[in-house]
Amino acid sequence: MLAELSPALIAEVKLAAKLLASKRRICILTGAGISAESGIPTFRDKQTGLWENYGVEDLATPEAFVRDPKLVWSWYQWRRQVVVDKAPNLAHHALAEWQYHAQTSDQQVTLITQNVDDLHEQAGSSVTHLHGHLWRNRCGQCEAPYQDQSRASYDNQNAMSFDEALLTCPHCDGYIRPDIVWFGEALPVNEWQTAEAAATNCEVFISIGTSSLVYPAAGLAQLAKQNGAQVIEINPDPTPNTIVDITLAEKAGMILPLLIQEMTA
Numbered sequence: 709m710l711a712e713l714s715p716a717l718i719a720e721v722k723l724a725a726k727l728l729a730s731k732r733r734i735c736i737l738t739g740a741g742i743s744a745e746s747g748i749p750t751f752r753d754k755q756t757g758l759w760e761n762y763g764v765e766d767l768a769t770p771e772a773f774v775r776d777p778k779l780v781w782s783w784y785q786w787r788r789q790v791v792v793d794k795a796p797n798l799a800h801h802a803l804a805e806w807q808y809h810a811q812t813s814d815q816q817v818t819l820i821t822q823n824v825d826d827l828h829e830q831a832g833s834s835v836t837h838l839h840g841h842l843w844r845n846r847c848g849q850c851e852a853p854y855q856d857q858s859r860a861s862y863d864n865q866n867a868m869s870f871d872e873a874l875l876t877c878p879h880c881d882g883y884i885r886p887d888i889v890w891f892g893e894a895l896p897v898n899e900w901q902t903a904e905a906a907a908t909n910c911e912v913f914i915s916i917g918t919s920s921l922v923y924p925a926a927g928l929a930q931l932a933k934q935n936g937a938q939v940i941e942i943n944p945d946p947t948p949n950t951i952v953d954i955t956l957a958e959k960a961g962m963i964l965p966l967l968i969q970e971m972t973a
């Protein structure tokens with residue numbers, strides 16, 4: 709693995725590992741890029757097939773659901789089909805391993821994700837979801853959780869059904885929607901508090917696989933920096949994040965196993 713990285717990048721990984729090994733409070737924010745190597749397209753990738761003429765901003769909003777609930781529901785059923793057989797990759801596993809070891813060291817590793825997939829959990833991580841959960845549904849009107857189509861119920865079916873017919877709430881007859889934070893909606897209060905506290909109190913903030921364009925999540929790195937943290941970014945492509953101290957410009961699945969190996973060596 710080492711041989712595939714340039715000497716300059718290996719030097720940066722070693723620098724980051726040394727910094728991390730010397731600090732106690734770490735806050736990590738992940739985005740769609742960490743799941744890219746598992747085969748889940750990021751939001752900046754062009755949509756394919758049936759959906760190529762739609763922008764995600766036209767589908768992932770409360771207005772879109774009011775205008776055409778069937779269209780939005782169908783898109784999420786399609787996304788669930790894309791995600792259901794995907795497994796955690798080396799990056800998810802490396803973070804889970806780090807959190808596991810942190811339990812017996814004096815490090816505190818808080819993992820926050822913008823992703824709605826459950827690949828961090830599948831890898832064994834404890835994670836705070838800022839933007840909701842792909843496998844949960846709730847009523848769009850009275851907000852009651854809708855249990856009948858959880859991930860478990862999808863899993864329990866032999867032939868997994870992603871029926872596109874709209875479901876209605878047993879309490880108020882409103883349409884059932886995915887339990888996901890759409891553009892223009894507020895983030896869940898408890899999760900945001902956890903993220904803000906971790907970013908404020910951390911000594912190192914690591915931004916992984918996020919384009920750093922969507923606020924308020926994108927502001928967490930700035931919050932950490934203002935409070936004295938150093939910022940590490942792992943992303944093969946440049947982002948508008950200008951406050952980064954160490955840039956590791958490679959795929960998360962290549963960098964993270966190496967970084968954690970170096971850190972614990």
Ligand code: NAD
Pocket residue numbers: 738739740741742744745750751752753764765768822823824839888889890891916917918919920921922942943944945947958959960961
């Ligand atoms: P993004 O698609 O905007 O950015 C993904 C980033 O990952 C890019 O910067 C890319 O260079 C990087 N990347 C690609 N492959 C990588 C790899 N192997 N390793 C490391 N990095 C890699 O995703 P985002 O930043 O997570 O988007 C922010 C939020 O915007 C999302 O969580 C989502 O909530 C929201 N959003 C939601 C929808 C929706 O459908 N609800 C649509 C668009 C955006």
Ligand code: ZN
Pocket residue numbers: 847848849850851852877878879880881882
């Ligand atoms: Zn309801």
